[in-house]
Amino acid sequence: MAKSPYTKPVLDKDLDKIGMMESAAQFVMTRAATPALALIFIVCAASAAISMSAGSAGMLFIAVAAVMAxxxxxxxxxxxxxxxxxxxxxxxxxxxxxxxxxxxVCEIAGAFLAGDRVVATIKDGIIGASLTPDPDMLIIIMVSALFAAAAWINIATWLNAPVSTTHSIVGGIMGAGAAIAGVQAVNWRQLLEISAGWLLSPIIGGLIAVSFLWLIQTAILYATDRLEAAMRWVPMLLAVMSGSFVSYLLLIGVDGAVGLRTWQAIAAGPVVSVICYFPFRRVVARQADRLDRKDPSIKLLFRTPLVFSAALLSFAHGANDVSNAIGPLFAVVEASGIQSVTANQDAPFWVMALGAFGISVGLLLFGPRLIRIVGSQITKLNPIRAFCVAMSAALTVIVASALGLPVSSTHIAVGSVFGVGLFREWHVAHSTQRRIYIEAKALKGDKKAARELIAARAASEETTQSVDNNYRYLVRRSYLLSILAAWVVTAPMSGALAAGIAAALQRLIQ
Known part of the structure; x- marks a missing residue:
């Protein structure tokens, strides 16, 4: 029996509606499960703090600080x-x-293996216990700073604005300290050193990223035989990353059981780079054999090192920024008079675990919302440019962690992205090497003829106008202004909020 063209496919439409309802229900359940899992983690943190401080007079303060951390x-x-x-x-x-x-995984590893060096800066460097002889005052300052910083970061995340967590916690401690103990309790010299790190880190990050991008373009992308050049240079870049990673681990061990001097730890990096170069060369050679030799896609060779650099950066971030959460908590634990902590200046295991796993829980539950801000909305990234950004950010954070200086990974990453984008703008508009490469490719590799053609065109006014018209903006300036505004506002907002909370808590306790 022939199907009437006027018959509606009722069953298909009903099935589609049921499928849409199931998808909607699953979406709603997922959105509801995310805050529920976060609440479970907070409850577990409070339970762990109570069990670890049972019998102590400051158990309640430690539990509250653990929740805030x-x-x-x-x-x-x-x-x-x-x-x-x-x-x-x-x-x-x-x-x-x-x-x-x-x-x-890398955040947890970095926090556990290398987080202690920077914790001391957050714990004592801004508002030290010696400047606030009353332990209750120090506890109020740290709890207020934690709550204010976390609340501001939560608001910024909801607004899709990547801000500095280091800005937030330092501003919170400064504001709460000034409100409770007076402006004289703030270590302004330490604060100036930290502020210098905030200012220098995006500049250094951008310069390092631009240097790597220039090297890759000059040595690989514009080479006569791009595949051969990539097989020679990519293993070197991987080896440099490996050496930097090993030097950082050894620098962490300078105060520990390794027993190496600082210069020995740094000198070990080049040695490891030389050793790692040979296995990396074999791996890259195998990958290069799969590419088209006539027109190789060199970008594919940078995917593996890009993932490696992302892991390195996450490790360094875990070592550097875990202090923003557990530094104030550690100060509260010490001020509460637990002898096992004051006798040993290393943060207790449960405190480190709270910070390490808390960062990972937040990343897994809420992280996807802001990943695309840096990855795709400032400037267009391919594997090569992204490798330069990640490599730059990793090296900058590693240096900062080794020095015990809490810098902002947000500033470094964003500075690197803007550096790459601005360099691309200049390179596209002014690079003679790029024009020679493009013309030589059209002339079947004849660079001499390409140079002559470019020289002839440069003599005409039409060429000059063409170059000016071809200049493109490859970086969104609006993001630059909005991100700079967020950076400027973060510390004052956290400080003001922490000052208000601290003043309210002080009146409540008294």
């Missing part, structure tokens, strides 16, 4: 950690799910 750690994961993997995801070198898993 867990809240802060999750917000760090939601807002700040996305900068570590945003470039790799934006360049499509790794999927979002795999990037989240990779970052979570």
């Amino acid at each position: 867990a809240y802060m750690a999750m917000n760090i994961g939601a807002n700040d950690v996305t900068n570590n993997v945003g470039a790799a995801v934006g360049a499509r070198a790794i999927s979002l799910r795999n990037a989240l898993i990779l970052a979570a």
